[in-house]
Amino acid sequence: MMIKNSIFITVFLLFAPVLLFSQKVTDSFNTIEVNTPVSISYLGDYLFSKPGVNLTIENTIRQTILTKKSSKIVTRSVYVPINLGWYYHKGYNSAIMLSSGIGCRTLRSTGLFYGSALNLGVMRTFINGPTYVVNGEDISTVTGGYFYGNIMASFETGWDLSKCRKSLPVSTFVKLNALIQFPYNSGILFHIMPEIGLRYAIPLKDKTKQYYKSKTQKI
Amino acid sequence: MKTKINGFLFIILLLLVSCSKEIDDLSIDAYDEFAVRSDGNDMLVKVVGNTESKIIILFVHGGPGEGSWIFSKYAEQIKKKYALALWDQANSGSTQGNNSGDCTVQRYIDDLGKVVKVLKHRYGDEHEFYLMGHSCGGGFSVGYLGTGSNQNDFKGFINVAGAHKLKAVKDYQLIELPQRVAIEIAKGNTAKELQTALDFCNDHKEIKTVEEFSELSLVCAGVTDKIDSVHVYSLIEASTFLGDYSFFSYLSNWSSLWKKEDFIREIFWETDFTDKVPNITIPTLVIWGKFDINLSKQLMADEYMNLVGSTDKKLVLCEHSGHYSFANEPDVFFHAVDDFIQRTK
Numbered sequence: 198m199m200i201k202n203s204i205f206i207t208v209f210l211l212f213a214p215v216l217l218f219s220q221k222v223t224d225s226f227n228t229i230e231v232n233t234p235v236s237i238s239y240l241g242d243y244l245f246s247k248p249g250v251n252l253t254i255e256n257t258i259r260q261t262i263l264t265k266k267s268s269k270i271v272t273r274s275v276y277v278p279i280n281l282g283w284y285y286h287k288g289y290n291s292a293i294m295l296s297s298g299i300g301c302r303t304l305r306s307t308g309l310f311y312g313s314a315l316n317l318g319v320m321r322t323f324i325n326g327p328t329y330v331v332n333g334e335d336i337s338t339v340t341g342g343y344f345y346g347n348i349m350a351s352f353e354t355g356w357d358l359s360k361c362r363k364s365l366p367v368s369t370f371v372k373l374n375a376l377i378q379f380p381y382n383s384g385i386l387f388h389i390m391p392e393i394g395l396r397y398a399i400p401l402k403d404k405t406k407q408y409y410k411s412k413t414q415k416i
Numbered sequence: 417m418k419t420k421i422n423g424f425l426f427i428i429l430l431l432l433v434s435c436s437k438e439i440d441d442l443s444i445d446a447y448d449e450f451a452v453r454s455d456g457n458d459m460l461v462k463v464v465g466n467t468e469s470k471i472i473i474l475f476v477h478g479g480p481g482e483g484s485w486i487f488s489k490y491a492e493q494i495k496k497k498y499a500l501a502l503w504d505q506a507n508s509g510s511t512q513g514n515n516s517g518d519c520t521v522q523r524y525i526d527d528l529g530k531v532v533k534v535l536k537h538r539y540g541d542e543h544e545f546y547l548m549g550h551s552c553g554g555g556f557s558v559g560y561l562g563t564g565s566n567q568n569d570f571k572g573f574i575n576v577a578g579a580h581k582l583k584a585v586k587d588y589q590l591i592e593l594p595q596r597v598a599i600e601i602a603k604g605n606t607a608k609e610l611q612t613a614l615d616f617c618n619d620h621k622e623i624k625t626v627e628e629f630s631e632l633s634l635v636c637a638g639v640t641d642k643i644d645s646v647h648v649y650s651l652i653e654a655s656t657f658l659g660d661y662s663f664f665s666y667l668s669n670w671s672s673l674w675k676k677e678d679f680i681r682e683i684f685w686e687t688d689f690t691d692k693v694p695n696i697t698i699p700t701l702v703i704w705g706k707f708d709i710n711l712s713k714q715l716m717a718d719e720y721m722n723l724v725g726s727t728d729k730k731l732v733l734c735e736h737s738g739h740y741s742f743a744n745e746p747d748v749f750f751h752a753v754d755d756f757i758q759r760t761k
Contacts, residue, residue, distance in 0.1 A: 243657065243658060243662075243664070244657070244658060246657075246658040246659075286660075286662065287660050288449060288460075288462065288510070288659075288660030288661060288662075289460070289510050289512075289660070289661070289662040289665065290512065322512065324449075324450070324451045324458050324460070325449055326448065326449040326450035326451065327450050327451070328450065328451040328452070328453055328458055329450065329451070329452050329453065329530075329534045329537075330453045331452065331453075331529075331530040331533050331534060334533075336533060336534060336537050339453065341451045341453070341458045342458065342512075343458070343512070343513055343514040344514065345514055380514050380515070381512065381514070381665075381668055381672075382456075382457065382507045382511075382512065382513055382514075382515070382516040382668070382669055382672055383507065383516035383672045383673075383675075383676070384668045384669070384671065384672035385668065386664060386665060386668045387664050387668070388664070
């Protein structure tokens, strides 16, 4: 019963940011062109040693453009990501992970960017071989593995190639994810999951609040 | 007539399917992984090594909560000649679930029975099985073998520093530790761990809490490492973190299991399988480290040898080993196991 409750709460919290921020978007007064970044990456559990893949789609909810005295422009974005990941760990398990949360990213005029995100999600593990259930003399098989909740903190850096060539709306990035899986038996389980991947900015019309700031004036 | 033939063929097919083993491909370098479900846990079992030998050694690890990874690391010679079934017990090693279930000694013994059944189901009757239990896992193995007809599933039992009288472990450590420290100091050993051990023994005439027991076990291991005659082995390497085994799962399970005070107290304050030992009549090999302070040979192994019901029984003393003889002296360990299996298979 406790597990069911915790999974329900986890699922609710998982989509809470999406519900929360979609409200804000409809209140916005500026309609502008904002890209919707979609990324694909190699996700390696335990420091790249266990192969996996991650797909992320981001909904940008706020962008702040800072113009410095040197006329360099820094763009700060706040976004809601939805992540769908998978990994395979020989001798242990494989897992599908779905998570969402909130992230922020700072993009410099040179194309260098860095950021962080916090995600909450659910995951389903699968045992790599058959899982047997023994009842007296009867032996049957079931789908092995269980549902878990997870919390993931991510730190990323990368290069926005569109700053070099406008026609190339692609970024490369590396990301370090620290994931906590719970409840793991009667405790928690840490994962360190680095990612390396490409992000493509799909040009979509979006309603997002955008602010222009300079040292002296707010437009 | 045709219907009769079809019916006959169907029955033959049904019999073949229902009686057949699941693993037909035998190999000198086999790798087979599966799980056995136990009360909210999927317990991982890996069968590795030479399945062509048609001899499978089921390893029951110690701890509790240790997992089979330490033994697997030092069992390369055994894997070349025989198959090893490496089982991670409930809430141990790579075993996983979102609910630990009730932790009791009886559950762990019942789980061993489930793993035996699945192994026999998966590999068929033409394989011969040996049971090998280490430390606390040796105690669980005695509890299993000494009950009913469980031992009939095995050709022999390899007891590696196994504690049949689990409730006496802490008391035996308190007896063995100061004696060993006195011998080492007399030999001129000046390691600071020896003084720490003496201080601990002076402060603790009786072990009353799980925390004290855990500390005592670590002190024993620390002193063992400082004995010159004991061969050193390395436990943690890069491969420990990045290999197939989930080391983080082991760490999580180990720390969580030792927080279950009721379970730890049941094992080390209440459990005693002494009455089961005479029931064991299958060939028995006992392997012990001469410098095992965690589980004294004089106090535990000698009693076991006197009580065990087997007529075919042998004690091998590893001259340069502590509690982990398979890691301290893998060659000696392998030859002892190999001789025993060749003689009894």
